[in-house]
Amino acid sequence: MDLDAFIATHVGQWRRLEDLVRRRRLSGAEADELLDLYQRVSTHLSVVRSASPDPSLVSYLSALLARARHTATGTRPTTWRTFTRFFTETFPAALYRTRAWWIATAVLSVLAALAVGAWSVRNPEIFAQQMTPAEIDAYVGTDFENYYSEFPGAEFAAQVWTNNAWIAAQCIALGVLGLPVLWILAQNVLNIGIAGGLMASHGRASLFFGLILPHGLLELTAVFIAAAVGLRLFWSWIEPGPRTRLQSLAAEGRTGAAIALGLVVVLFVAGMIEGFVTGTDLPTWVRVGIGAVVEAAFLAYVFVVGGRAARRGVTGDVAESDREASAPVAA
Template sequence: MDIDAFVLANQPAWDRLDKLARRRNRLTGAEIDELVELYQRVATHLSIVRSGQTGGQADAVLVGRLSSLVARARSAVTGAHTPAWHEVVRFFTVSFPVVAYRARRWWIGAAVASLAVAYVIGAWIAANPDVQATIGTPAEIRQLVEHDFADYYSESPAASFAGHVWLNNAWVSMQLIMWSILLGVMIPWVLWQNAANLGVVAGLMHANGKAGVFWGLILPHGLLELSAVFLAAAVGMRLGWTVIDPGPRRRGEALAEQGRAVMSVALGLVAVLLVSGLIEAGVTPSGLPTPVRVGIGVLAEALFLTYVIVFGRRAERGGETGDIERPPDVAPSA
């Protein structure tokens, strides 16, 4: 059979496949079955033409035409790629909030433990002048409570300061998540250091009559910032625990799912910490009354927690885990 006879015999099938591929979103059940059958047949035709089995050399024009047709038919059979905007919407309405919501017990535990440590250390320092003396000289402590603490928030241009804070906080959160590789055993130590530093400064400020300054400057951005840090610690420790107790699934499969979910939190926290950094640079050192500045911080925290609870709980009830829609390591089983 020569190439002309081959084209003449199969042209109707090619035209029909082209028509079905163009109407991919408006096909009936029977037409979908026909599309699949024609796709397989034309793919075979393409192989025949490429191999020169039609009785002559492979026709480059015909190969190109059939290749394009098979590619469009394959897209129609397997489904088009999900639009980028759909992935972004899914990330912020499903992936990120559901992972945060499912880690809520770890999240609450990290927050309560850290704040308890900070409170104990702060109260101990505030009530013991001897302990304060081991931290610094009277002149150094006076410089901290009267100048350095407040000046930190206004000594740099707002835009530069916001960028610095954002990068620093994002790095701290990434460290917490990265420690999950070692079963999360170092995460409590990182939280301890963070809580201890907070407690030391709080204790010194309270002991020197600067409690109002401390809380007025730390609360506007600190609520959201600490929530992000505690969430990073929570998902990191949860991933580490998955190594020990993977549940009913195979350990490798559970780790893969939880690992991808942790990456969702890592990306989501970039956005959360950006908001925190903007508040720290623009609201914390501003001339707004203290109740207004604190109110902005409380509002930002309330909106974030409401977002996680509403979207996270809804996604969890829908069976979502925060994993990608078609994970490569999950196969159907009976």
């Protein structure tokens, strides 16, 4: 093939395609022309590669086609509208849709923690098996309370945020296996129950709840949500329903990822409360009241904003155009 003659014959079409891809807006006729030229230039590139693979010409045509493809298909950049839609529709709808799972997880976990605390109060020897009398006195007298005020607020908030985000991430990431989530929940229930029982057995129950509740209401809710998402992920392939196991796991995994992103913000708020409210000199009723108001606001967000979005058909999954194709199935 005479490469010079080939270039002379088609260079006009290439330049016209270059002109079209530079434009910010295209009319309907220009858009049709761009698609036609894209197909023609694709053919030209194929011919050059097979008959006379000149590196510079191949590179030029490849880059031109890439720009034309970008212009033709467009992009969906992340905008404030996307960000806002996530927190006003996707995230709350996902929480609302999975509410039965995380409410059940929360109720059972709290009851289990109370049971462990009550059992440890009736069996104080459990404390002696883990701590010396001096360690028990130090923990009850000063250590438990000082934990919330020994570090600067910002540093402490960042520390607990990172720790809780890691726990939540483990619950979701290991959810497909099931048992690790139950183990993480059990560890948290035992730690809270035994700590509460130790404080209560020494007449310090009011201090315990006064320091746990301000941040713990929201923090533990987030952990219970993460655990429930993990367990639901596990159940999605055990009982996939009318979908295949892979489809069921993929759908719940995408929803779980959306919830995980949103929980980062929820746990940040909980960390800020723990860092700047829990350990302060504010009256106990004020600190607990702040935690209760924030928790109530979160639940209202889920059940009002999330419920409204769910009734409009939002599920917390990615947009339909981003999902794998699937055939309709019978319910």
